[in-house]
Amino acid sequence: MTVATKNQLKLNVEKLNDDIRAFPQVHPITEDMKLTHKGVSRLVMLDRYTFKDTEKITLSEGDFVVLTIKEDPKFPARGLGYIVSIDWEAKTANVLVDEEYRGVLDKHEEIETGIVNRSLDVIEKPLEVFYEQIAKRNATGLASVEKTEDKRKEWFEKFYHELVTMNFVPAGRVLYGAGADTDVTYFNCYVMPYVKDSREGISEHRKQVMEIMSRGGGVGTNGSTLRPRNTLAKGVNGKSSGSVSWLDDIAKLTHLVEQGGSRRGK
Template structure:
């Protein structure tokens, strides 16, 4: 129930959305020509680099991806990040469905799905990153974000005191 047009993210915004928040397809064997993916362009253990692009060719386990910058990158399919969601609206639909799923009846679920979806539209409410990435996507992802606590005294006892 989107109340606005699909937002086209560009540049770094699109890369961050696809990498951090969009629901992923863990089976990159599903990648096909025309799919928008993140392709690993620098396989560095400390500072890897990914770029957004579209698969333009696939032969077995090898793909050719045309990046948003127009470069052609050849890659193994295993080094792709394949997303199910491509737009914020798709993420908002998933989040609204997940948040409303705890309601007791289908009618209440639908009512609250609509309310949540409306407040998510146009980034009026931005859930924390773990919530945006995990709600409705997988039972294996945590929905906990970081919590700020007072700085403990520099000792084991001080740490335990702060946590209690």
């Protein structure tokens, strides 16, 4: 890739607005939009809270994307970049990583060119690149409960004003879910009821935890009701593995469940 080509990779607002037409939840970019945030705040906004083309039906060369730059099993690093080319058969893409995120690259060729080859599974295309788009989607979703069009318009304007001026910034699950027409929770965190000290109780608790995490909620569990390790389990004439082992099992769910499509469980 030539230097000239690299320099030409920048956000194509006209094309992105064309792509947005396929997603009624997303508001198009207008000339008055300017809030993109900076640094980590920008990456978190784009990675966690924006509406994305998850099926990649509009993904093409030149698109602005969020991707996993460092593929570490424990501590992967996310960053931003632009699609250089796509191999649909191999399901991979070459991405020119934004200079701000190249510090974690460790392969010589990647460091030299700034271009990485990654699976499409770890590449996402945000359709909302300005905070104003998120604010409009949120305001639309929150005002949608009103019964008349006039009331919906009135409350859209009120919500949008508070959101876009940042007089009020909702929790992350609201930013991600409101107006997105998805079955995710608007609550960030849940404190669970005590776990019943039985196999049935633990199984039911685990089921509820998985359901909450899959919809984007964080979960807090108090395991003090579970019997200690080596306590007699009369029904099977054996001993309990202890509360810590059961809580560890629930903790491991966080590595298995993707929260509302945007992050791992917690």
